[in-house]
Amino acid sequence: MKSKIALALILSGLVALLYVYKKGGFDHGYDGYSKRELPGTVDYNFHIKPILSDNCYTCHGPDANKRKAGLRLDLEETAFGELPESPGRFPIVPENPNKSSIYQHIISKDAGQLMPPPDSKLSLNAYEKRLIKKWIQQGAPFEKHWAYLPPEKSEVPKAESAEEVSGNWGNNEIDAFVLAKLGENGLRPSEKASDETLIRRISLDLTGLPPKPEKVRELLDKGADSDIPRMIDEFLSSPAYGERMTQSWLDVARYADSHGYQDDSYRTMWPWRDWVIHAFNENMPYDRFLTWQLAGDLLPGADKEQVLATAFNRNHPITQEGGVIQEEYRTNYVLDRTNTLGKGILGITLECAQCHDHKYDAITQRNYFEMFAFFNQVDEKGLQMDAVQAKNKKFFADPPFMTISREDTEGVLSFVNLGEKEKINVMVMNDSAPRTTYLLNRGEYDRPTDSVQPGTPSSILAFPDEFPKNRSGLARWLTDKDNPLTARVYVNRLWAMLFGKGIVETSGDFGVQGSLPTHPKLLDWLAVDFMEHDWDTKYLLKKIMLSATYQQKSIMRPELETADPENRLLARAPRFRMSGEMIRDYILTTSGLLNPEIGGPSVKPYQPAGLWEETNAGEDRGILTRYVPDKGEDLYRRSLYTFWKRTLPPPSMTIFDAPTRDFSEVHRQKTNTPLQALVLQNDVQVLEAARVMAQSMLTAGPDSPDLVRDVFRRILIRTPGEEELSTLNDYYHDTVELYRGNIGDAEKLVAVGEYEQRETDPAKTAALMLTAQIIYNLDETITKE
Template identity: 70%
Template sequence: TKEQVLATGFNRNHPITQEGGVIQEEYQSYYVVDRTNTLGKGILGLTLECAKCHDHKYDQLSQRDYYQIYSFFNNVDEKGLRMDAVQAANQKYFADAPYITITDEETNGVLSFINKAEGEDVKVMVMNDSMPRTTYIFDRGEYDSPGEEVTPNAPEIILPYSENLPKNRLGLAQWVTDENNPLTARVFVNRIWGMLFGRGLVETSEDFGVQGSLPTHPQLLDWLAKDFMEHDWDIKYLLKKIMLSATYQQSSIATEESKKADPDNKWLSRAPRFRMSGEIIRDYVLATSGLLNREIGGPSVKPYQPPGLWEETNAGGNRGVLTTYTADEGDKLYRRSLYTLWKRTLPPPSMSIFDAPNRDICEVRRQKTNTPLQALALQNDVQMLEAARVLSENTITDTKDAEQWVTTVFQRILVRNPKEEEKKVLEEYYTDALDKFLNDRENAEKLLAQGEYKRLDTDPAKTAALMLTAQVIYNLDETITKE
C-alpha cells in the first residue's frame, strides 16, 4: 500500500549532501552505509559499522557479512548529490528521487494523519529497487576499491537466511522479525525498558555484542521479548505490561538499606529516578501550563529559537527555507517536540542543551549531563517564560482566592500538595516579587510580554509575581526528573 511505501522513507532520513564538487559514487555509498549501520545499531543492537573496513574485532561478523547486508539497500535509484537549492526551494521536504506524491484525496483517506494545505501536493522521499547495482566488498571500506562481488544475505551467526525468503528488503524485514531471530524483539523491549527505567536490562542498549553489557535479568528479557512477539509486536501492550508491574510502581525513594544493597538500582530494588529528555521537559512544561497543542500528525513546526543562529552557520551561498529561521505562529508554537523541525547542522538549541543528539547518525543511548546551561535555559527560554505567564494568568482567572494561587500553581506543575515549609518559602517569594512589581509596573509589563500567546486581563503586578514563582517551581529538580 502507499502507506507501507511511505514508511520506507525511514531509510532516506540520513544526511544528503548538496555541496558542489562531491563525487556521486562516494556519497551514494555513504547513504547505503548509513542504512546498514542503522539497521545494525537501531534494530539488531549490533555494531555492524565495525565490519565495514575489516572483519569485526570482537563479534563473529565478517566484512562479507557487512556488505551482504549493505547490498539489500544498494538498489535505490538515487544520486549522491542532492538537487540544487533552487529546485529544492520549489519542492516541499526537499524530495530527491525516488519519492511519492501525497494528494488531497489520499490525505482524506488512509493517509489522513498527514496534515497539508488544501490543493498542495507533498513529495516524500521513499525507497525502491529500480536501479539494481552489483555490490562488492570494498577494500578497507573505500568505495573506489571494489573487491569480491557479494549478493544479499544475512549473518548466519544470528539466524540463517531462509531459502524461502526473497533476496530483497521485504525478505530482510521478514528475517529481522522472524520469531527465531534472537535479537530484534530483545533489543526493542530492552530499549523500551531503558526509556521507562533510565537504563536497559542490557545497559548497552546499542550493543548486544561481546563488548556489550550482560543482561541483569536475562530470563525477564527473554520472557518480555517472547510475550511481545506473541502479542503481534504491540508497543502499547508492552508499555502497559511494564508500567502496571509492581517493579515499575515502586517508590523511587532510596532507603539506606537499598542504597547499601543496590546502590545503582541494578537489581530494581526501587523505582527509577532520572532527568527527563529535553523533548519531554518541554512537552511537560507546555502541558502543565495549558499551552500544549495535542494534535497528532502533520508537518514539522518551528518553535521559538534565538534569532540569527541559522544565518550565522550559513556558508553564505544558497538562500532558502533552511538558511533563515522564522518561528511559526499560533497553535504551531505549542505542538509536541516530536514535530519540531530539525536541522542537523544546527539542532534546536533547547534540545541540544539537554543532550539531544544532532541526528547525523543513529544514536540509541543518549548521554545524560547536568550543566549550568540547563538551568539557564529553564530560567530564560522564551517558551518557559511564556508557559509560566499563561499558567499564572489562568490560575488568577480561575481561582478567586488569592491565597490559593501559589498552591494551585505548585499542584499543577508537581501534581502534589506543597509541604508547609515549601508553601511558606514560595509565598514569601511571591510577596516579595509583588512588592517590587507594584513599585515597578513597567518591568512587570516587560516580563509579561514574553511569548506570542494572547494576554488575559489580569493585574500585571500580581501576574508577574506569580509568573516568577511558577518559574522557580519549573526550575526545581523534581520538575524535570522522572521519579
C-alpha cells in the same frame, strides 16, 4: 599553614597509592580479589567471555588481519586446537590448567611471557585468573554468545524463595524474576509509590505529557490503586501515545527536516513521521512495523501507506553540493542504511566490520557487505529531488491517506492533497537499479574486490534459502521467531524507556563488548512473551507497568547506597531527568499553552536569533538560511513537530542531550550542566508559560488565598507540604510588594511572549509568574520518578 598540611597529606596519599600499586594492590594480588568467592559453576558467557573480550580478542579474536601467533580464542575449535607456532602445545586443555598455555601465560612472572603483555596496558586481576582456572578445571565449556542464542521462556522463579525478603510482594512474572535476583543479594523491594506519583509516572511514560488536573482529581477520587489497569488503557488509547512513542523512534530513524552536510537545505519527510504516529496509535505489531519500513514497497500489491513507510531508509543525511563524487556519497548512503539496521534494530555494531573483520564479534567484512547488498539496489536519483515545503496540509489527522493520490517515480513518492492540489514529494525506496555489490577494500567506495550476494551473519542466524534475496527477505529474516536479536533488542529498548536504562544497559550493542544483562532470564521471558502475543507493543508496556517492580517508590534507601547505588537490581523505581522535548511539552501542558494538533509540517518555535546564520555556509538564501519563528498556535505545538535542522538542532533540546540526528541513536546520554538551568530560567518559552499560567489563575480568582498552592499542584501533580507552601507563599507576597514599588519592571516582565495578554494586576502577575518559574526550575519538575 593549613594549605601546606593539606598538600602534604595529598602527596603522602599519592605515595601510598603508588606503593600499593607497585606491590600489586590494584588488580594484582589484592586480597579483595584473592579472597572473593567464586561462583559454584563458572559460566562462559557471563564470567569468562567478558575477560577474554576485554583483554585478549584484540590480538586473538575474530579479526584475521590483527591476529597474532595464529591463535584465535573466540571459537572452541581453535581455542582447543594445537598452536600453529608451537606444535604439541594447546591454548586450552579441558580440566587441566597446568597444560593450558593461555593459563600459564596469564599467571607467568616473566614479563616476556606474560599475557596480556605489559605494554598493552591490559591485565587480569587475581579473581579473573582464578575464574579462568576454575572454568578450565570444569572442562572449559564454550557457548555461543548469549545474545545470539534464541531466547527461551524459562520457568518463572517460585515466589516462596524470597518470602523472608519480600512478604507477599509481586503482581506478575516480572516481579518473580526481579524478586529472585533481590533475594540472591539479600535485598528487598520498595513499597508502592503514592497514587499521585503513579498517575504522573504512567502519564509521562505513555503520553510524554503530565496528566491534566481534572484527570488527576478523577483518578484520586476513584482510588488510583484499584484503577491502574483502566488508567493505563486510557493513556494507551490517547493520540498523545503515538506521539510519545514516535519521539523515541525518530532518534533511531535519524529523522530530520533538512539534508545535512554543508548546504543543509530543506527536505519534506514529515508525512513519514506522521505515518509513524499513526502506526503506534493503531498498535501496529512491531514485526509489521519493521517490515513496512524496510520493505513496504516490495510487498505484493504495495499501497501508498506501505511505500511511504520505506522513507525510514532515506532519512539519512544527503549532500546537494556541487563537485562531489556521486558514487562516494551514494555508497555512504547505503552504509548508513546498513549501520542503522545494525544499531537501531539488531542492536549490534555492524559498522565495525565495514573496513575489516569485527575485532570482537563473529561478523566478517564479507558479512557486512552481504548486509550492505540488501540496500544497494535503490535508484538514488530520487535523492536529488527538490522537496516541496508544504504548510498547513495536515492530511494525516483524519483517516490516513484517504485524500491523497500517489505517483511513484524514481524513488520519490508524491502526494497530492486533493483539497488544495499541492504536490508533496517524499523520498522512498524503489529497487529499480539492479547492481552488483562488491566487498570494498578498507570500506573505500573506489576499491571493490570480490562480488557478494545479499546475506546475513550465520553467527546470528543464517539466511534461509527460501527467502528472497532482497529487503523483503531481510524483513522476514529480522522478524523470524528464530532471530535471537530483534525482539530482545526492542523489549530492552522499551524497558529502558520506562526505567532509564535497559536490562542490557548498552541498548545499541548486544555484542561481546556490550553490557551483560542484569536479568537475562527476565529479558528472554519478555522477548518470547512479546512474540507470543503477536509483537504487541501496548500489551508489553501494560505488562511491565502492572508489575510491582514498576510501581515501586523511587526513594534511595540507606542499604541500597552501597549494595546497589545504580539500581541495577531494581529494588526501587528509577528517577531520572526527562528529555528536552518532554520538559518543553511538560511546561506547555501545565501552563495551558500546548496546541494538541496532530501531524503536519514541522514548525519553528522560539529560538535565539542569529544561530542559523552562523551555521550556514555560502550566500544568504532567505528562508533556507534565516530562522523565522512561526506565529500563533504553531508556536505551541508539541516538540515532536519542531523543525529539525541537522547542522543546528533545536538549541534548548540539544542542551538537554538531544542528538543531531546525523546517524541512528538508540539511547540518549543524560548530563547535568549549568546550561540546562539557564534554559529553564531564561528561555522565552518558559517565561511565557509562567506568565500565561499566572494570568489564567489571576483571572479566575485574583484574591484567592490558594493561588500558589494551585500553581504548585498544576505543575507538580501533588499537594505541597506545609514548609514548601509557606516558603513559596512568602516569596510570592514579598515579590508582589517589590513590584508594587516598580510597576514599570513588572509590566516589562509580563510582556514576554507572543501569546495574548489578559488584563490582570501587573505586580501580582509578575510575582505569580516568577513563583511558577521557580517551580518549573525544581529538579522534581523535570524528573520522572
